[in-house]
Amino acid sequence: MICYLCNIDKTIEDFIVRKDGLRYKMCKSCNLEVQKKRLENKGKRLNHTDEHRTCYKCMRLLPNKEFTRRATGTYYSACKDCNKYEFAHKRRVRLLEAGGTFTQKEFDELLKKYTSCPMCKRKWSDIPLPKNLKVPWTADHIIPINPPHGQQQGTNHITNIQPLCYSCNSKKGNRVL
Numbered sequence: 001m002i003c004y005l006c007n008i009d010k011t012i013e014d015f016i017v018r019k020d021g022l023r024y025k026m027c028k029s030c031n032l033e034v035q036k037k038r039l040e041n042k043g044k045r046l047n048h049t050d051e052h053r054t055c056y057k058c059m060r061l062l063p064n065k066e067f068t069r070r071a072t073g074t075y076y077s078a079c080k081d082c083n084k085y086e087f088a089h090k091r092r093v094r095l096l097e098a099g100g101t102f103t104q105k106e107f108d109e110l111l112k113k114y115t116s117c118p119m120c121k122r123k124w125s126d127i128p129l130p131k132n133l134k135v136p137w138t139a140d141h142i143i144p145i146n147p148p149h150g151q152q153q154g155t156n157h158i159t160n161i162q163p164l165c166y167s168c169n170s171k172k173g174n175r176v177l
């Protein structure tokens with residue numbers, strides 16, 4: 001497993017196990033460094049300059065471009081790396097909690113029943129493909145696995161999956177694949 005801070009391929013024991021049984025993507029020695037920097041900076045404001053910011057998660061001083069900017073112009077307090085790995089991690093946890101799995105084969109079978117996106121009704125062949133995608137469809141949870149508070153949580157079984165075009169899926173904000 002590669003630590004996203006030092007980029008070194010380390011054994012699984014070099015990563016801390018979380019309460020949910022999954023491991024942090026940051027290795028133990030990097031984590032120790034981060035904890036040390038946190039202690040040193042305790043009570044102090046994080047160092048931000050015109051061109052650089054300090055990520056509150058990994059405590060690295062990074063160029064502004066390593067941070068996502070909100071539409072309002074302010075930056076996220078965690079760097080893109082920390083956000084990405086943290087986000088991917090939360091998503092995996094939610095998928096585990098939701099229960100169930102489906103195979104590529106099951107998804108391909110399901111896809112045969114759809115000639116168009118069920119949300120925008122555009123034919124798959126009519127949907128323009130961005131450079132980073134090979135197909136226009138994505139797998140979507142019909143009942144979300146991260147529902148608004150108080151609502152039922154969907155599962156990750158094939159019966160709760162439908163294909164949606166990438167643009168409808170990103171509007172829905174509930175992508176699976």
Ligand SMILES: [Zn+2]
Nearest residue numbers: 003006027030
């Ligand atoms: Zn590391």
Ligand SMILES: [Zn+2]
Nearest residue numbers: 055058079082
């Ligand atoms: Zn960071």
Ligand SMILES: [Zn+2]
Nearest residue numbers: 117120165168
């Ligand atoms: Zn669509």
